Amino acid sequence: MPLAAEAPPPLEPDQVEDLLGAAMEAVAAVDPRRGPALQRLAGAWDARAITPEMLLPRREGVEEGPVVTASGLDASTVTFLAYATLRPVLDAWFEPARAHFADAAWGRGVCPFCGAPAGFVDVVEGGHRRLACHFCGGAWAFAKLRCPLCGVEGTKDLHRLQAEGDDAGYAIVGCRACRAYLKELDRRERWNGGPPVLEDWASPHLDVAARREGFLKPVPALLDLARIPSSASEMW
Numbered sequence: 001m002p003l004a005a006e007a008p009p010p011l012e013p014d015q016v017e018d019l020l021g022a023a024m025e026a027v028a029a030v031d032p033r034r035g036p037a038l039q040r041l042a043g044a045w046d047a048r049a050i051t052p053e054m055l056l057p058r059r060e061g062v063e064e065g066p067v068v069t070a071s072g073l074d075a076s077t078v079t080f081l082a083y084a085t086l087r088p089v090l091d092a093w094f095e096p097a098r099a100h101f102a103d104a105a106w107g108r109g110v111c112p113f114c115g116a117p118a119g120f121v122d123v124v125e126g127g128h129r130r131l132a133c134h135f136c137g138g139a140w141a142f143a144k145l146r147c148p149l150c151g152v153e154g155t156k157d158l159h160r161l162q163a164e165g166d167d168a169g170y171a172i173v174g175c176r177a178c179r180a181y182l183k184e185l186d187r188r189e190r191w192n193g194g195p196p197v198l199e200d201w202a203s204p205h206l207d208v209a210a211r212r213e214g215f216l217k218p219v220p221a222l223l224d225l226a227r228i229p230s231s232a233s234e235m236w
Contacts (some may be wrong), residue, residue, distance in 0.1 A: 002115035004056065009093040011052035013045070016085050020045065023084035027077055030226045034077060041071035041081075055082040057116035057135055076220045083116070083135040083219065087197075090114055090136035098138070106140045109148030113138040118148045119219040120196035121173060121184035131182075132196035134219050139196075149218055150178035161209060169193075172206055174215040181215035183207075 024038050044050040054066045055078075067078045094113040106112045111133035119134035121142075131142045146153045157177040163170040169189035174181035183206055185193050193199055204223045217224060 002057075002110065002112055003094065003097060004090075004114045008053070008056075009090060011056075011086070011089060013048070013052060016052050016089060017045075019088065020081065020085040023081045026084070026222055027081065027225055030222060034073065034225075037071050037073045037077075041067065041073060044070040052086070055086055057082075057111070057114055059115065077225055079218075080220050080222060080225060083119075084222075086135060087137065094136050094138065101138075101140065104140070107143070109142065109146075109151065111136060111138045112140055117218045118142075118182060120200050121148075121182050122196060123184060123186040123188065125188065129184075134197045134200070137195075137197075147175040147178060147180070148182065149180040150175060152177040159213070159215075161213070163206065167203075167206070170203060170206060172210045172213075172215070174210060174213060179215055180218055181210045182217070183210075 024042065028035055028038055041050065050067055050070055058065055065078070067073070067082075068075060071078070073081075090113075097113065101112050104112065109118055109131065110116060111118070111131075114133060114136040116133050116135035118131035120132040122130045122132060122139070124130055127144070129142050129144050130139050131148055132139050142148055143153070145155060145158065147157065152175060157175050159174040159176055161172040161174070163172075169186045171184040171186070172181055173184050183200055183203060185196075185199055187193060194202070201221045201223070204221065207217065207221070207224060210217070
């Protein structure tokens with residue numbers, strides 16, 4: 001069970017309101033057509049019908065969550081808004097516990113701290129694989145031949161696209177079983193790479209390649225939202 005389920009972080013609206021506002025403005029900038037739904041979200045927030053706790057990762061996902069219901073936003077947008085808003089607070093809240101999980105045999109594809117799905121993969125010394133959480137900044141060891149998003153094991157369903165040239169060290173790792181993917185960075189080759197969330201945001205061309213192969217990313221970056229979801233007509 002993720003730590004947040006045992007010890008929920010204290011979240012006050014005033015603590016995260018400016019962050020949520022900035023994230024909403026960024027979403028509106030990449031896709032103004034989401035404007036009406038964002039306005040509904042702002043109204044629900046002001047009325048306290050939406051609270052910070054409702055942005056926390058949910059085991060069942062956000063598709064049927066209160067933020068989607070109140071705003072009409074698509075699940076990808078709500079996911080981005082959630083981690084862009086909560087990341088600084090959750091990172092600070094879980095920081096004292098990080099060392100206790102450094103060598104834990106967690107073995108799951110969701111963050112042991114906040115419960116969010118993995119957002120990125122780092123390959124470190126010895127070829128070991130570490131998953132990274134965009135929601136809270138957590139990181140944890142994970143099996144090399146297991147999909148962190150659906151749990152299927154082995155090479156049969158693994159689809160790997162290895163970048164070359166200027167992008168050497170990066171890879172796209174997709175799963176044919178669940179059609180999801182994560183980007184991976186070999187830190188042994190690119191030792192001066194940035195934090196996982198920045199590496200993810202700074203490589204949208206790799207996301208384009210993954211989408212062309214029919215894969216989807218569970219935790220979107222801002223530029224991923226420039227693509228209108230199939231349910232966009234339902235946003236207003």
